[in-house]
Every structure is written in structure tokens, then in C-alpha cells.
Amino acid sequence: MQSLLKLYANLKKYLFLIVGAVFLIYLQVRANLELPTIMSKIVNNGILPGDINYIWQQGMFMLFIAGLGILASIAANFLTSHVSMGLGRDIRSKFFKHVESFSLYEFNKFGASTLLTRTSNDVVQIQQSTQMLIMMLSNAIFTGIDALILAYNASPYLTRVLYVAIPTVALIIVLFINPVTKLFLLIQKEIDKINRVVRENIMGVRVIRAFNKTEYEKKRFDVANLDVTNTYIRANRIMAVLMPLLMIGMNLATVAIIWYGAKGIDLGNTNLGSMVAFIQYAMMILMSIVFLTILFVMLPRAVAASERIVEVLETPIEIKDREKPKTFPDEKKGSIQFINVSFKYPNAEEPVLRDITFEAKPGEVVGILGTTGSGKSTLVSLIPRLYDVTSGQLLIDGVDVREVPQEELRRRISYVPQRAVIFTGTVKENIRIGKPDATDEEIIEAAKIAQAHAFIERLQQGYDTIISEGGTNLSGGQKQRISIARGIIRKGDIFVFDDCFSALDFKTEAKLRAALKDVIKGSTVILVAQRVASVMSADKIVVLDEGRIVGIGTHKELLNSSEVYREIVFSQLSQEDLVREGLA
Numbered sequence: 407m408q409s410l411l412k413l414y415a416n417l418k419k420y421l422f423l424i425v426g427a428v429f430l431i432y433l434q435v436r437a438n439l440e441l442p443t444i445m446s447k448i449v450n451n452g453i454l455p456g457d458i459n460y461i462w463q464q465g466m467f468m469l470f471i472a473g474l475g476i477l478a479s480i481a482a483n484f485l486t487s488h489v490s491m492g493l494g495r496d497i498r499s500k501f502f503k504h505v506e507s508f509s510l511y512e513f514n515k516f517g518a519s520t521l522l523t524r525t526s527n528d529v530v531q532i533q534q535s536t537q538m539l540i541m542m543l544s545n546a547i548f549t550g551i552d553a554l555i556l557a558y559n560a561s562p563y564l565t566r567v568l569y570v571a572i573p574t575v576a577l578i579i580v581l582f583i584n585p586v587t588k589l590f591l592l593i594q595k596e597i598d599k600i601n602r603v604v605r606e607n608i609m610g611v612r613v614i615r616a617f618n619k620t621e622y623e624k625k626r627f628d629v630a631n632l633d634v635t636n637t638y639i640r641a642n643r644i645m646a647v648l649m650p651l652l653m654i655g656m657n658l659a660t661v662a663i664i665w666y667g668a669k670g671i672d673l674g675n676t677n678l679g680s681m682v683a684f685i686q687y688a689m690m691i692l693m694s695i696v697f698l699t700i701l702f703v704m705l706p707r708a709v710a711a712s713e714r715i716v717e718v719l720e721t722p723i724e725i726k727d728r729e730k731p732k733t734f735p736d737e738k739k740g741s742i743q744f745i746n747v748s749f750k751y752p753n754a755e756e757p758v759l760r761d762i763t764f765e766a767k768p769g770e771v772v773g774i775l776g777t778t779g780s781g782k783s784t785l786v787s788l789i790p791r792l793y794d795v796t797s798g799q800l801l802i803d804g805v806d807v808r809e810v811p812q813e814e815l816r817r818r819i820s821y822v823p824q825r826a827v828i829f830t831g832t833v834k835e836n837i838r839i840g841k842p843d844a845t846d847e848e849i850i851e852a853a854k855i856a857q858a859h860a861f862i863e864r865l866q867q868g869y870d871t872i873i874s875e876g877g878t879n880l881s882g883g884q885k886q887r888i889s890i891a892r893g894i895i896r897k898g899d900i901f902v903f904d905d906c907f908s909a910l911d912f913k914t915e916a917k918l919r920a921a922l923k924d925v926i927k928g929s930t931v932i933l934v935a936q937r938v939a940s941v942m943s944a945d946k947i948v949v950l951d952e953g954r955i956v957g958i959g960t961h962k963e964l965l966n967s968s969e970v971y972r973e974i975v976f977s978q979l980s981q982e983d984l985v986r987e988g989l990a
């Protein structure tokens with residue numbers, strides 16, 4: 407409940423609209439309640455004495471009041487929709503902003519599917535419940551109280567029927583509400599599951615097709631789908647019994663009022679008009695109880711949704727700027743120093759990097775070589791602070807990266823990740839992400855260096871070709887080259903290429919590396935690779951094995967000093983290369 411109230415704190419700015427809506431609902435209720443009173447007058451003063459004129463006159467008045475009620479109801483609906491949609495928009499925007507500032511720690515903690523469900527389904531849940539809460543709660547309260555007073559005024563004698571009818575209806579509801587609420591909460595979790603299956607299916611469609619897993623996935627979806635359907639059916643089965651029971655309860659109450667009323671009229675305790683009005687008041691009172699019940703069914707769902715949203719909103723962000731950050735020295739060179747760096751992923755048992763110490767000087771190309779899973783990507787992800795070191799220090803130009811604002815740090819780094827990420831938009835826009843103020847000439851220049859220009863020109867609209875979601879209309883190597891162009895255009899004084907040349911063929915890679923020479927001149931370059939050929943010419947190669955450095959030096963030095971390096975070389979280079987290197 408606390409979390410729902412926290413979200414409702416966002417309603418402050420809509421207070422005026424809420425007050426307006428509640429007032430309009432009051433008008434609507436007043437209009438509705440006026441109708442039985444007029445009806446009572448029509449019966450007593452029109453129908454019984456046979457005064458047709460009076461019936462017409464009051465009938466028209468009834469129509470007018472009913473019209474006012476409808477207008478008030480439409481206006482109230484309009485205002486509450488405005489409030490609830492506004493609240494939804496505000497929550498979504500806060501959610502998005504917060505998630506945007508998440509570091510990879512928080513993304514790993516939640517996962518994409520649930521973040522998507524929370525920002526869509528859960529927010530909608532809050533929106534709907536807010537609208538219902540304002541409309542139904544005020545309606546039920548106003549109607550309940552006013553109708554009770556009016557019913558009592560109409561006939562204190564008949565009020566006794568309500569002493570039995572209200573607790574009976576309330577009891578029926580209480581008995582049914584608990585299981586229904588539990589089922590609705592379950593439905594929310596099951597929808598989460600469906601979303602996860604659907605998402606994985608869409609993302610992994612190629613693998614699913616290639617491995618003939620379509621049937622398996624269909625079954626997986628059917629199970630998730632069936633779970634939700636069954637739970638819905640169970641919930642609706644209960645509701646299907648509840649609703650007729652309530653109707654029976656209400657009809658019995660009407661019969662009781664008529665029976666008791668008839669006796670009362672005989673005895674002179676009440677009159678026909680009052681009895682007719684009383685029946686309508688009684689129905690309104692009982693309907694208010696039903697409205698309140700619907701709210702009670704909805705509320706736990708809204709609370710659950712709000713807990714899921716607030717959990718994200720209140721997740722502290724691991725990687726933050728210091729309150730009093732330092733700045734880099736004026737003369738920025740781009741030297742990188744790893745000093746006894748160790749790193750452990752949260753929830754992992756063992757560190758994936760241990761005691762990493764090496765330096766990359768400005769103007770140097772440092773290759774990071776190692777087998778799959780040896781920690782190469784993890785190591786370079788520490789440079790732009792995608793993660794923070796667990797122990798030790800990572801210095802850039804002598805300043806610990808944790809001490810400087812993240813923006814200042816990242817502005818200096820051209821980072822090309824291992825897996826190319828392409829956004830929906832044109833080719834040009836995708837490259838421009840690296841440098842928002844880049845001119846078209848700069849973009850073409852960067853694409854030329856990344857060996858992307860030729861294929862981009864062949865696209866239907868060249869640089870203005872729209873790339874579809876996830877870059878599905880491009881090949882893996884093409885996406886990679888756009889991603890490389892994006893890094894190149896940034897021209898930071900530090901370049902980090904995380905195994906991003908592996909999707910290119912040897913010839914293209916060689917051309918790219920030759921073209922890169924001028925761009926990276928004077929900068930510090932960290933080049934992650936699995937292929938020896940990619941790092942052989944580096945000024946320094948750091949060999950990683952199971953998260954530890956097992957060799958540092960040039961290609962020649964490592965051939966003599968590092969057994970692991972030699973093994974990698976022998977496993978990768980052709981006989982021809984080995985002969986040329988004097989190794990065979």
C-alpha cells in the first residue's frame with residue numbers, strides 16, 4: 407500500500423482537477439438521487455389522484471435532472487481520464503529517466519522483460535485503478551451516505567429491511583473476494599511470464615527456426631498462455647457465481663421491501679410513493695457496496711503493480727558521480743593504468759579478473775588476447791566505467807576513473823562493443839550517435855575508414871536508408887562496420903575496440919586497420935582480439951588466461967616468454983605464417 411501512496415504523491419499537481427472531478431461526481435449522485443424523490447412525488451401526487459398534467463410536468467423535470475446527471479458524469483469522466491493518463495505519463499517518464507541512469511549492475515539485476523512489463527502493463531494497471539478509485543470511491547461514498555439518509559427520510563419504517571440486506575450482501579462479497587484477489591495477483595505474474603516467452607521468441611527467431619525449435623517454443627508459449635487463461639477462467643468462474651448471487655440478494659431485498667412495505671401501507675406506517683422511492687434508494691445503497699467491492703478487488707492488483715514500479719524507481723544506482731568530482735589534468739594524453747585490478751560480477755562466486763596490472767601509453771596500440779571467457783570484454787568495460795573495479799585502481803592520465811564525472815570520462819573514449827548495436831533510424835543517424843554535431847562529410851569519412859562507405863552507397867537510399875528495428879536488414883559484418891564508424895567519428899583520445907573486427911573478413915580487416923592508422927595516431931588504443939593476426943603488430947600484447955595476465959610484451963617477446971601465447975599462435979597461424987615467423 408505504501409508504494410501505491412508513493413506513486414500517488416505524483417497526483418499533487420492534479421489536485422485541482424481531482425477536486426473538480428469529485429465535485430462533478432457529487433452532482434451526478436445528487437441528480438441520480440433526486441430521481442426517486444420525484445418518482446415518489448409522481449406516484450403520490452400524480453398517479454394516485456390521476457393528475458396527468460402533474461405527471462407530465464414532473465416527468466419533464468426528471469428528464470432534465472437525468473440529463474444534468476449524465477453531463478456531470480461525462481465531465482467527471484473527462485477530468486479523471488486526464489488525471490489518470492497524466493499520472494501514467496509522469497510515472498513512465500520517471501521510470502524511463504531512472505532506468506536510463508542505470509548502470510549495467512541494475513540492468514543485470516532486473517533483466518529487460520520485466521522492465522518492459524513494469525513500464526507498460528503495470529503503469530496501465532495504476533492508471534486504470536486511479537480512474538476507478540476516483541470515480542467509484544467517491545460515487546459509492548456519496549451515493550451510500552446520501553441514499554441512506556434519503557431512504558431513512560422516505561420511510562424510517564422500511565429502513566429495517568436494510569439492517570438485514572446490507573450485512574447479507576456484504577457477507578456474500580467478503581466470502582468471494584479473497585480467492586478472486588489472489589487469482590488476479592497470480593494473473594499479473596503469469597502475464598510477466600508470457601511477455602518473457604514472447605520476447606525471447608522474437609529476439610531469437612533465427613535460432614528457433616534454424617534449430618527446428620518452433621514446435622517446442624509453441625508448446626512453451628501454449629503453457630504460459632494456458633496458465634493465464636485458466637487462472638482467468640477460475641477467477642471469472644467465481645465472479646460468475648458472485649454476480650447472480652448479488653442480484654438474487656438485491657431482488658430478495660426488493661421483495662422484502664414490497665412485502666414489508668405493503669404491510670406498512672396497510673398499517674399506515676408508510677405510503678406507496680415512499681415505498682417506490684425506498685426501493686430505488688435501497689438498490690443504490692447495495693450497488694455502492696458492489697462498487698466498493700470492485701475497488702477492493704482492483705486495489706491489490708494496483709498495489710502489486712505499484713510495488714513493482716517503486717522497486718525499480720528506488721533501486722540505488724551503483725555507478726554514480728562523486729559529489730565533488732575531480733577533473734582530468736588540462737593536458738589530456740589518454741594514458742591508461744590498471745593497478746592490481748580485480749573484478750567480480752555481483753552474485754558471481756569468483757572474480758573474473760585478478761591482479762591486473764599494465765599500462766597503455768598515449769600513442770600505443772595495446773592488444774588484449776585470450777581465449778573465450780578469459781575476461782577480455784570485462785577488462786575493457788572497466789575503462790568507460792560500465793562496471794567499477796572491485797579492488798585496485800584504474801587510472802586515466804593519473805586520475806582514478808571513479809573520481810571524474812562519467813560524462814567527462816566517456817567523452818574521451820571511442821568505445822566499439824563486441825556486439826554491434828544498431829538503433830532504428832537512418833544509417834547516418836546511427837553513425838552520428840558517436841558525434842552528434844558531425845557533418846555529413848565527417849560521417850562519410852568515418853564510414854570510409856570503417857570500410858562501410860561502399861556498401862552504404864549501394865543501399866537504396868545510401869546514408870539516408872532507414873535501418874529496421876535491430877538492424878535486421880543488414881548483415882552482421884555491415885552492422886559491425888557501422889558500429890565501428892560510430893566509434894571512429896568520436897575521435898576520442900582513447901580507442902577501445904572490443905573484438906569488433908572479428909565479424910570482418912581478413913582482407914577488409916587489413917584495409918580497415920591501414921585506414922585507421924591516421925585516425926588513432928597519438929591516441930591510446932586498446933584492441934581486444936581472439937585472433938593473433940589482429941594484434942600481432944600491436945606495440946604491446948596483454949595475454950589473459952582465466953582472468954589473469956599470463957604475459958605482456960610484443961609479439962616477438964611473447965613468443966619467447968609466454969607458453970599460453972605460443973599455444974594460441976600455434977593453434978591459429980597457418981604453416982605458411984609459422985614459417986615466415988621462423989617458428990616452424
Ligand SMILES: Nc1ncnc2c1ncn2[C@@H]1O[C@H](COP(=O)(O)OP(=O)(O)OP(=O)(O)O)[C@@H](O)[C@H]1O
Nearest residue numbers: 514751754758776777778779780781782783784785
Ligand atoms: N554480466 C555478467 N554476470 C556474471 N558473469 C559474467 C557476466 N558477463 C560475463 N561474465 C563472466 O565473466 C567471464 C569473462 O567474460 P568476458 O565476456 O569478459 O570474456 P571474454 O574474454 O570477453 O570472452 P569472449 O572472447 O568470448 O568475448 C565469463 O566467465 C563470463 O561467464
